[in-house]
Amino acid sequence: MSGATTPAEQAAPPLYWQVQRRRNGDLFGLFAVVVVFLAAYGFLFPGFFTLPGFAKFTQSWFPLALVAMAQAILMLTGGISLAIGAMVSLGAVIAATTMAGPLGVGGGTAVVALAGLGIGAATGLIVVKLRLPAIVVTLAGSFIVGGAALLILPRPGGAVPMWLSDMLAGNTPVAFLILVVIVVLWKIYLATPLGLAIYAAGENPVGAYRSGIRVDRVLVSAYAISGLLSACAGLFVAAQTGSGDPVIGTAFTLNSIAAAVLGGIGFLGGQGSMRGALAGSLLLSLMISVMFFLGFTPVAQYVAQGLIIIGAVAIPQFRRKR
Amino acid sequence: MMKSLFCSTASALCLALAFSIGAASDASAAAKCIKGDRKAPFTIGWANIYSVPTWMKQTQGTIEAEVEELKKQGLVDKLVVTDAQGDANVQIQQIQSMIDSDVDAIILIAGSSTAPARVVADACAKGIAIINFDSLVDSEDVTAKVNTDSNQWGDQAAKFLINAIGGKGKILVLNGPAGISVSDDRRKGANAALAANPDVKILAETNTAYNVAPAQEAVTSLLFANPEIDGILSLGGALSAGAILALDKQGRPMVPITGENARQFLELWKEKGLTSWATMQPNWLGAFSTYIAVQALQGKDIPAFVKVPLPIIDNSNIDQYLAKAGDFPADGYIYSPYDHALFDKMLAEQ
Numbered sequence: 001m002s003g004a005t006t007p008a009e010q011a012a013p014p015l016y017w018q019v020q021r022r023r024n025g026d027l028f029g030l031f032a033v034v035v036v037f038l039a040a041y042g043f044l045f046p047g048f049f050t051l052p053g054f055a056k057f058t059q060s061w062f063p064l065a066l067v068a069m070a071q072a073i074l075m076l077t078g079g080i081s082l083a084i085g086a087m088v089s090l091g092a093v094i095a096a097t098t099m100a101g102p103l104g105v106g107g108g109t110a111v112v113a114l115a116g117l118g119i120g121a122a123t124g125l126i127v128v129k130l131r132l133p134a135i136v137v138t139l140a141g142s143f144i145v146g147g148a149a150l151l152i153l154p155r156p157g158g159a160v161p162m163w164l165s166d167m168l169a170g171n172t173p174v175a176f177l178i179l180v181v182i183v184v185l186w187k188i189y190l191a192t193p194l195g196l197a198i199y200a201a202g203e204n205p206v207g208a209y210r211s212g213i214r215v216d217r218v219l220v221s222a223y224a225i226s227g228l229l230s231a232c233a234g235l236f237v238a239a240q241t242g243s244g245d246p247v248i249g250t251a252f253t254l255n256s257i258a259a260a261v262l263g264g265i266g267f268l269g270g271q272g273s274m275r276g277a278l279a280g281s282l283l284l285s286l287m288i289s290v291m292f293f294l295g296f297t298p299v300a301q302y303v304a305q306g307l308i309i310i311g312a313v314a315i316p317q318f319r320r321k322r
Numbered sequence: 323m324m325k326s327l328f329c330s331t332a333s334a335l336c337l338a339l340a341f342s343i344g345a346a347s348d349a350s351a352a353a354k355c356i357k358g359d360r361k362a363p364f365t366i367g368w369a370n371i372y373s374v375p376t377w378m379k380q381t382q383g384t385i386e387a388e389v390e391e392l393k394k395q396g397l398v399d400k401l402v403v404t405d406a407q408g409d410a411n412v413q414i415q416q417i418q419s420m421i422d423s424d425v426d427a428i429i430l431i432a433g434s435s436t437a438p439a440r441v442v443a444d445a446c447a448k449g450i451a452i453i454n455f456d457s458l459v460d461s462e463d464v465t466a467k468v469n470t471d472s473n474q475w476g477d478q479a480a481k482f483l484i485n486a487i488g489g490k491g492k493i494l495v496l497n498g499p500a501g502i503s504v505s506d507d508r509r510k511g512a513n514a515a516l517a518a519n520p521d522v523k524i525l526a527e528t529n530t531a532y533n534v535a536p537a538q539e540a541v542t543s544l545l546f547a548n549p550e551i552d553g554i555l556s557l558g559g560a561l562s563a564g565a566i567l568a569l570d571k572q573g574r575p576m577v578p579i580t581g582e583n584a585r586q587f588l589e590l591w592k593e594k595g596l597t598s599w600a601t602m603q604p605n606w607l608g609a610f611s612t613y614i615a616v617q618a619l620q621g622k623d624i625p626a627f628v629k630v631p632l633p634i635i636d637n638s639n640i641d642q643y644l645a646k647a648g649d650f651p652a653d654g655y656i657y658s659p660y661d662h663a664l665f666d667k668m669l670a671e672q
Contacts, residue, residue, distance in 0.1 A: 045422050053422065060415040155503070156436035156460070165440060237411065243436040243460075251409035288412060292419040298373055298405035 023273045026264050029315025030279050033308065037286040044293035052171035059168075059240060061285040062175040063088070063233040065278055067252045068259035069186070070229035072277035073222045075260050077202040078269025079127065079134035081223075084230045084256045086145035088249025091116060091234020093149045096158025096244025105164055112235045113228060119145060120227020124220035142253070149246040158244035169240040182229075186274055194221050203270025259284055262309060283312060353624035355465045357449035363399035364426035364619055366612060369417050371433035371457065373405040376654045378431075381456075381608040384660075385429065388609035391662075397616050410434040417441045420450075427451040427615035429608070432459040435503065439463075451618045453611040456603065457504075465618050468611050468628045470603055472504050475632060476511025476557060479580040482599040482636075483553050486578035490521030491552030494544055496537060496561040500529045508557040525551065530561065534586065537564025545572055553577050559584030559600065559655065566590040583635060583655045585647055592644055600635040606660040613665045625672040633658040 013021075024031070047053035067084050074081050091112050099108035123141050127134050167174055189195040197218045200208035209215045233252070238244050261267075262283060263276030287308060291301045352358055368385055372378060385401070392398040402425060406413035410433035418441055420428055428450055432438050435458065442452055443463035455468040483493065495512070498505030516522060525548050530536035537560065545551070545568060556562040559582025566587070569576060576594050581587045583602035591598045607630065618624045635643055643656045650656050 045419075047422055056418055056422075060411075060418060063411065156434055169440065237437075240440065241414070241434075241437040242440045245410065245434045245436050248410055248434060248437055251407075251411065285415070288415050289419050289422075292402075292404060292416060293423060295402070298370075298403060301405070 023275070027273070027276050027279065030263065030276065030283065030312045032315065033312045034279050034283050034286065037283060037290050041286060041290050041293070044290065051173065055171055055173040055176070057285075057289065058173055058176040058179070060289070061282055062179060063237050063240075063252070064255060064259060064281045064285050065179055066182070066229045066233035066236070067256035068263070068277040068281035069182070069274060070226040070233070071256035071260045072263070072265050072272070072274055073198070073226050073229075074134065075202075075265045075267065076198050076269060076272065077219055077222045078205070079219070079223070080257070080267070081123075081138040081141075081226060081230075082135060082253055083123065083138040083142040083145055084226075085249040085251065085253035086142040086149065087116065087119065087227060087230035088234040088237060088252045089149040089246055090119075090145050090152075090249075091231035092238040092241075092248050093153040093158065093234075093244040093246050094231075095235040095238035096160055097152055099161055099164065099238075100159045105161060109235065112231050116228040116231025117224045118227070120230075121220055121224040123227065124223025127223065128216045128219050146247075153244050153246045156243065156245040158238075160238050160242055160244075162242070165239045165242050167239075168236060175236065183274075183278070189225075194218055198222060199270050201269075255281075255284060258309075262312060264313075283308070352621050353451070353465050353618040354626060355446035355449060355451055355463070356618050356621070358621060359449060360426045360619055362397045362616075362620070363393075364397060364616060365400040365402065365424075366398055366615060367402045367417075367420040367425035367428045368404070368608075368612075369413060369420065369428055369430045370403065370405050371410075371413055371431050372408045376651055377603075377605065380605040380651070380654050380657070384606045384609035385612050388612040392612070392616055397620075406433055408433065410437040414438055414441050417445065421445050421448060424448075425450060426619055427453065427612075429611045429615060430454045430459070430464075431456045433457070435460045451615045453615045453618075455607045455611045462626070464626075466611075466614055466624045466626060466628050468607055468614060468630060470601075470607075470630045470632050471511075472507035473511035475601055476508040476513075477515055478601065478632065478634070479508075479557060479599065480512035480515035480555060483555050483578055483580050484515055484519050484522055486597055486599075487522070487553040489519055492523045492525050492548070492550055493553045493555055494541065494548075494551060494565075495524055495527040496541070496554065496556040496558065496565060497527060497529045498532050498558050498561070505529075505557070512555065512557070530564075532558045532560050534560045534564045534567070537561040538568045539564075541565045541568035542571065545569070545574060551577055554579045556581045558582055559587050559602075562598075562600070563587040563590055566594060566596070570594065583633075583643070583657060585650050585652060585654055585656050588635070588640060588643055588656060589647065592640060597637060598640075601632040602635070602655065602657055604630065604633060604660070605655060605657045609660065610665050610668070613662065614669070617669070624669070628669065628672055630668060 042048045070084055094112045094115055095108055098111050099105050123137060127137050197213045200213055201215045201218045205215050234249060237248055259281035260277045263280030265272030265277055287305055291304060296304060389398050389401045404416035406416055413433045421444060428445055438459050439461040442459060442461055445452055446463040452464040453466050454464050458467050497509050526544050528540040530540050541564060554565050554577060556565055556579055562579050562581030563584055563586040565579055576596050578597050581600045583600055614624055647656055
């Protein structure tokens with residue numbers, strides 16, 4: 001870090017690192033708060049540093065991390081989705097009704113992925129081709145998808161093979177490794193034309209279009225990926241709980257928006273970064289465990305949650321003024 | 323290969339069965355999940371799904387009172403409370419945190435009948451007593467489930483109403499929300515009695531939230547459509563209060579109404595001079611579950627399902643309940659009295 005002041009670097013750091021530094025700078029406060037919470041959690045619960053302890057914690061975080069990413073992609077394009085929770089529920093009930101049957105885990109995963117991609121892409125097409133506001137389309141979509149989940153599984157039930165539950169949500173951090181892979185894939189996607197154009201399409205769609213970016217295609221892909229991530233979060237929840245529940249995802253809609261906004265992603269598109277959304281979701285998840293170990297009563301937790309969120313968002317503002 | 327695997331599995335099962343029979347016949351058998359390595363005073367975790375509704379606040383009140391009582395006896399030293407704010411995923415994480423902090427018992431109202439099954443099994447494997455009441459989880463890996471019988475609730479209500487209207491007449495049926503197991507089960511419980519009395523005609527049924535206002539609105543529109551009504555089979559306390567208010571607003575004569583121990587319903591019942599019947603999902607299920615947890619941790623055998631008999635309120639004993647009304651919130655539930663003697667009696671009767 002101290003090397004930042006050497007003349008050579010001051011003169012001409014490559015553009016990539018300039019961009020990265022700017023993005024990290026806005027997130028300094030959030031990262032600091034997350035690190036403090038991680039340290040506090042490790043101090044309060046030393047079992048966190050054992051493999052099962054780490055695995056269990058990352059499993060609590062994993063579905064929220066996926067939906068935060070699903071929401072962040074859309075918000076970067078200037079869109080939003082109110083159907084994330086319903087998609088999680090749908091993914092969960094599809095997994096719980098197909099995997100124990102003739103399709104098996106492979107077939108079930110494929111159906112979940114196809115449903116996520118397909119519904120996401122369809123939503124994107126409606127938003128793009130009919131030029132309707134994303135918030136309205138996805139609100140309607142949440143009723144349709146939520147209803148479909150209830151049709152597939154009217155009451156909680158179904159089953160996911162035990163070995164899958166034990167693999168994804170057992171005592172090994174498989175979920176965390178999958179998250180690492182997803183983040184790497186996201187980095188690769190950002191290097192493709194479709195990925196590169198996300199920021200441009202979000203910040204200035206007309207300008208992006210005039211510079212030759214096929215904005216429609218960028219948006220539809222973003223919606224499809226968002227649907228895929230949400231449905232996969234549902235699959236994980238089904239594995240984690242061993243069964244399906246048609247309304248299990250409801251809370252994820254609001255939590256995904258909270259995580260993304262906490263991570264510095266703006267509602268207007270083109271502002272923020274995926275690492276912010278991930279850190280935001282990590283903080284939301286950490287808060288629940290840390291406040292439990294601090295022995296806060298539920299009412300004190302509500303107040304503390306609000307204060308922490310304001311603090312994490314406000315710290316960069318103080319830095320900027322100075 | 324498959325065959326030998328099957329054989330060995332089968333023989334292992336037989337062996338396990340033989341052992342479990344042997345264990346069950348042992349008089350001092352411990353309850354499920356209990357390993358006997360936890361010593362008093364115990365730490366109790368109360369994993370609530372949603373703390374805001376009045377019923378939940380009153381229920382938490384009975385748990386806190388019970389913990390104070392057990393603290394005096396030196397059996398409990400700490401109560402840890404979590405509130406998942408209605409989110410079943412958060413409840414899983416909070417139960418995991420309770421396991422991580424090594425509580426001795428977890429008292430649970432499940433936010434989903436399936437979601438907590440695996441984390442509860444993890445807790446059970448660690449020797450933590452799990453007592454699940456009210457909203458039950460679909461898992462065998464708990465020390466005990468404690469609840470009233472929703473089918474019986476509907477059955478007894480239907481029988482009272484049929485009797486009160488002389489075996490024939492036109493009735494309305496007021497249900498809780500559609501697709502909720504409690505609401506479904508109460509309605510199903512009423513079926514047998516209704517089928518046995520074909521002279522009792524159901525004019526209409528409603529599905530509303532367990533609140534006064536929507537029930538009043540639904541009944542009001544049904545009253546316009548049906549000039550003649552002999553009785554109302556209400557399967558929830560606040561629904562009954564809504565029905566009485568609707569009848570009263572239109573100046574219609576009062577008819578027999580079933581219901582629950584909601585304070586508002588009981589007060590209207592007395593005020594309007596009804597012939598009615600009410601039962602309850604007692605708030606002290608919370609206290610009882612806490613008591614059972616400590617009993618189990620001390621090595622007592624506890625049945626896997628503790629069925630709590632439904633207390634009945636009718637015209638003969640409603641005054642006893644109303645005499646205590648001031649001790650309960652205006653929008654709350656007047657529950658029957660309880661003490662350890664009652665708890666011991668119910669456990670002995672299982």
